[in-house]
Amino acid sequence: xxxxxxxxxxxxxxxxxxxxxxxxxxxxxxxxxxxxxxxxxxxxxxxxxxxxxxxxxxxxxxxxxxxxxxxxxxxxxxxxxxxxxxxxxxxxxxxxxxxxxxxxxxxxxxxxxxxxxxxxxxxxxxxxxxxxxxxxxxxxxxxxxxxxxxxxxxxxxxxxxxxxxxxxxxxxxxxxxxxxxxxxxxxxxxxxxxxxxxxxxxxxxxxxxxxxxxxxxxxxxxxxxxxxxxxxxxxxxxxxxxxxxxxxxxxxxxxxxxxxxxxxxxxxxxxxxxxxxxxxxxxxxxxxxxxxxxxxxxxxxxxxxxxxxxxx
Numbered sequence: 001x002x003x004x005x006x007x008x009x010x011x012x013x014x015x016x017x018x019x020x021x022x023x024x025x026x027x028x029x030x031x032x033x034x035x036x037x038x039x040x041x042x043x044x045x046x047x048x049x050x051x052x053x054x055x056x057x058x059x060x061x062x063x064x065x066x067x068x069x070x071x072x073x074x075x076x077x078x079x080x081x082x083x084x085x086x087x088x089x090x091x092x093x094x095x096x097x098x099x100x101x102x103x104x105x106x107x108x109x110x111x112x113x114x115x116x117x118x119x120x121x122x123x124x125x126x127x128x129x130x131x132x133x134x135x136x137x138x139x140x141x142x143x144x145x146x147x148x149x150x151x152x153x154x155x156x157x158x159x160x161x162x163x164x165x166x167x168x169x170x171x172x173x174x175x176x177x178x179x180x181x182x183x184x185x186x187x188x189x190x191x192x193x194x195x196x197x198x199x200x201x202x203x204x205x206x207x208x209x210x211x212x213x214x215x216x217x218x219x220x221x222x223x224x225x226x227x228x229x230x231x232x233x234x235x236x237x238x239x240x241x242x243x244x245x246x247x248x249x250x251x252x253x254x255x256x257x258x259x260x261x262x263x264x265x266x267x268x269x270x271x272x273x274x275x276x277x278x279x280x281x282x283x284x285x286x287x288x289x290x291x292x293x294x295x296x297x298x299x300x301x302x303x304x305x306x307x308x309x310x311x312x
Contacts, residue, residue, distance in 0.1 A: 006033075006041060006060070011053040014038060016131040018048055019141060020167060097122055112139070116147040117156065120172050127160065127169035155179045188223035192216045221280065235282075237267065238275040242285050242296045251293035 006014075010031055017027035024042070028035040042048055045056035097118045104114035115137055120128055128136075133144045148170055151157035156176050159168045173179055195216035199209045244261060245252060252260070258268045272294065275287040284299045300308070 008053070008057045011057050012135055014041065015051055015053040016135050018042070018051055019131045019134055020129065093122065110150065112143050112147040113150050116144065117151060120157065120170060127171040129167050129169055154183045185223050188219045192220035192223055195219065235274065235278055237271040238278060238282060241271040241275055242282060242287065245294060245296035246285065251290055251295040253293050257294070
């Protein structure tokens with residue numbers, strides 16, 4: 001009530017207002033308090049740039065203990081404890097937010113980024129301000145700014161201006177997890193391109209080149225799988241080539257394939273390369289090269305040695 005003792009929540013609201021750059025009078029109106037109450041509270045506890053709600057509250061309780069008898073001290077302590085303790089529902093929600101964030105950390109996201117995203121995702125409101133995030137996560141504005149910058153960069157969060165005040169509201173982007181998936185797919189393809197560049201630079205026949213080539217192949221397949229696989233026209237020519245070899249039932253040279261299919265040599269070369277590169281998409285048939293000829297055979301990895309012996 002007006003003129004009564006400031007509660008812990010009042011002090012949290014004061015800290016939020018100061019973080020948002022609001023004046024003492026505006027904060028006082030929101031709390032239904034005299035402006036002088038707010039100005040004295042801030043001046044006593046570090047000033048506008050050094051005010052900390054928890055510190056201010058504990059300092060006030062400590063001063064009250066020194067001034068009042070023991071009975072009054074006990075009542076003040078109980079009131080302070082009530083202000084500081086969240087409700088059971090709030091406590092469970094905060095615990096869930098931390099578990100949610102921990103899961104994202106295990107998935108590779110930075111810890112503060114994960115905590116901000118988890119809080120945005122579980123908030124009752126459609127958006128949160130920087131001050132909301134500072135208050136809920138109990139961290140510095142700089143930490144929030146850095147985490148928001150990361151989330152904006154990858155397209156998972158965007159900001160919307162407040163229509164009434166000079167504030168920015170942070171909102172989770174639509175299809176946020178699809179965007180995260182796309183970012184991860186692009187990252188894998190970047191790994192593949194960098195590894196390919198290194199293999200070409202060091203020589204693919206060197207030990208380092210072999211390792212980098214294997215790395216490039218792995219991340220290229222992974223990135224394309226996450227992006228939906230290779231383009232249809234790329235893999236379709238490989239399917240057609242394998243079908244031709246199966247129908248011929250004998251090894252053929254690249255020139256023979258070009259003549260039979262009516263394709264230019266470059267298209268045959270690309271189809272042969274893609275049949276090898278995307279072997280997992282052609283399974284259970286694979287391309288086998290014998291000198292300068294090619295044939296389509298069943299993927300031997302599909303069958304165990306005992307199965308192969310039984311079939312022979």
